[in-house]
Amino acid sequence: MGSAAIQGRLWGARARDWACYVEQVSLPLFGAVLDAARVTSGTRLLDAGCGAGLLALLASLRGAQVAALDAAPGLLAIVRQRLPGAEVREGDLESLPFADASFDAVTAVNSLFYAADMAAAMRELARVTRPGGRVVVTAWGPPERCEFLTAVMPGLGPLMPPPPPGAPPPHPGALSEPGALAAVLTAAGLRVVGEGEVACPFVFASAETSWRGNASAGINQAAIAHSGEDAVRAVYADADRAHTRPDGSVRYENVFLWAAGERP
Numbered sequence: 001m002g003s004a005a006i007q008g009r010l011w012g013a014r015a016r017d018w019a020c021y022v023e024q025v026s027l028p029l030f031g032a033v034l035d036a037a038r039v040t041s042g043t044r045l046l047d048a049g050c051g052a053g054l055l056a057l058l059a060s061l062r063g064a065q066v067a068a069l070d071a072a073p074g075l076l077a078i079v080r081q082r083l084p085g086a087e088v089r090e091g092d093l094e095s096l097p098f099a100d101a102s103f104d105a106v107t108a109v110n111s112l113f114y115a116a117d118m119a120a121a122m123r124e125l126a127r128v129t130r131p132g133g134r135v136v137v138t139a140w141g142p143p144e145r146c147e148f149l150t151a152v153m154p155g156l157g158p159l160m161p162p163p164p165p166g167a168p169p170p171h172p173g174a175l176s177e178p179g180a181l182a183a184v185l186t187a188a189g190l191r192v193v194g195e196g197e198v199a200c201p202f203v204f205a206s207a208e209t210s211w212r213g214n215a216s217a218g219i220n221q222a223a224i225a226h227s228g229e230d231a232v233r234a235v236y237a238d239a240d241r242a243h244t245r246p247d248g249s250v251r252y253e254n255v256f257l258w259a260a261g262e263r264p
């Protein structure tokens with residue numbers, strides 16, 4: 001296995017909190033991705049790095065035939081509850097357990113940059129897509145347009161464990177440079193057919209739900225394991241304080257990027 005064993009443990013630890021408090025902030029992005037992937041009735045879709053399965057659920061409401069893959073068993077248990085009829089697989093983006101050309105469309109929302117070997121993962125997404133089918137991948141926008149990253153990463157960085165020898169640390173800001181997403185699609189042999197950006201404000205009802213949601217993300221679980229929950233919580237308390245609105249809710253403005261590639 002590539003990075004899936006580590007990532008699966010991290011992302012599965014507090015899966016319910018991810019599904020309750022965080023996943024829905026990406027709803028605007030999920031809609032744009034499904035449109036870019038041309039998901040409609042009968043589309044055979046794979047959502048790779050599916051998390052708790054909200055995009056897969058939306059695709060099934062469009063009438064798609066959905067498969068979902070993730071490294072985290074805790075998240076996949078939620079996907080199975082939400083989508084009893086879907087093919088739900090535990091696996092690794094870097095070696096997908098599907099035959100060549102199995103899908104009309106493949107999506108990977110904010111999962112590709114967690115793969116230790118992003119190029120290998122991208123080749124796998126392309127391999128399982130049929131000729132003429134689409135792969136849509138996403139990334140955080142530029143840091144200066146993502147309040148969440150600029151508020152949290154400077155404090156979080158020093159609390160993270162050192163990356164494995166020879167590997168760059170997984171960073172949510174990877175692939176946010178102009179042209180980076182299109183370049184990974186092209187390198188995997190896909191023809192870029194669309195690119196766009198979507199505003200996805202992160203809104204939490206309170207600082208408490210912000211913490212519960214954010215603590216469930218794999219990157220924060222890694223920091224908690226390395227530096228302790230109190231230290232990580234303090235980073236979020238500072239960031240949330242600066243982004244708390246008069247009604248007590250917490251809001252960060254962010255932009256996410258997507259790019260669509262077609263398999264020749």
Ligand SMILES: C[S@@+](CC[C@H](N)C(=O)[O-])C[C@H]1O[C@@H](n2cnc3c(N)ncnc32)[C@H](O)[C@@H]1O
Nearest residue numbers: 004007011049050051071072092093109111114
């Ligand atoms: C930021 S979450 C995004 C989840 C979902 N796509 C969403 O937008 O809500 C990243 C997801 O990628 C998964 N992931 C990370 N590395 C992976 C790998 N190597 N193979 C499979 N899944 C992986 C994690 O378990 C997690 O569910």
